[in-house]
Amino acid sequence: SQQGEEDPQALSIQEGENATMNCSYKTSINNLQWYRQNSGRGLVHLILIRSNEREKHSGRLRVTLDTSKKSSSLLITASRAADTASYFCATDEDSSYKLIFGSGTRLLVRP
C-alpha cells in the first residue's frame, strides 16, 4: 500500500519558473525523503529531512515538513529542462526498515 500521496500528479511549467509539489503521509515517521526518477529508471536521492526538522535546503531544492499535518513540500527554484522527471516522497514507518513511496509527481519543464 502507498503511504504518501503526492500532489499534483502532473505539473507542467516553463523553464525558469518554480515548481512546488506536495506529499501527505499517514503514520508517524522518523524521516522523509525525496527522490527523482528519470524515464522509469533508477531513483536518485535528493534530500532527507528528519522528523524534528521543519525546513531544509540543498542547492535549488527547498523541503518543508509539517508533522502535525503529516505533509511535506518540495520546491525547485529556477527550474531547468533537465529537471523534467518524476518526483517521489518516501517515508519510513516507526520502527520499520522499509521506505514507503507515494505515487509521484510527473514534472515537465518546457524550454
Added chain:
Amino acid sequence: DAGVTQSPTHLIKTRGQQVTLRCSPKSGHDTVSWYQQALGQGPQFIFQYYEEEERQRGNFPDRFSGHQFPNYSSELNVNALLLGDSALYLCASSYRTGLMEQYFGPGTRLTVT
C-alpha cells in the same frame, strides 16, 4: 566508486516460469532492499536483507524470495510468474539500518507474457 548494479537490464518471461534478478550494492554498503514498481506507480517494498537474513518483508506472496551473499550482493527470485508481475524491479543499498538515504540501481524491466 561503483554504484549499485543490477542484472539483467531487461527480461521477458512466460507465465508460470521462474526468474532470478541480481544486485550488487554500492561499495561499503551492507543492506539491500528490493522494490517493485508498476508503470505509473511508486516503488513498493518487497523485502530487505541484512547480514544474509531477511530483515523485513512487504506485502508480497511467498512466490517472491531472496538471498544475500557474504559479499552483500543479493538475488530476487520470483516463481510461478503472473502477468501482474510485469514491472521494474529496483534494488537499493544502504548502510546498516537503511533508514537513511538509499542508493538505487537502474532496475530490471521484467515483462511477463
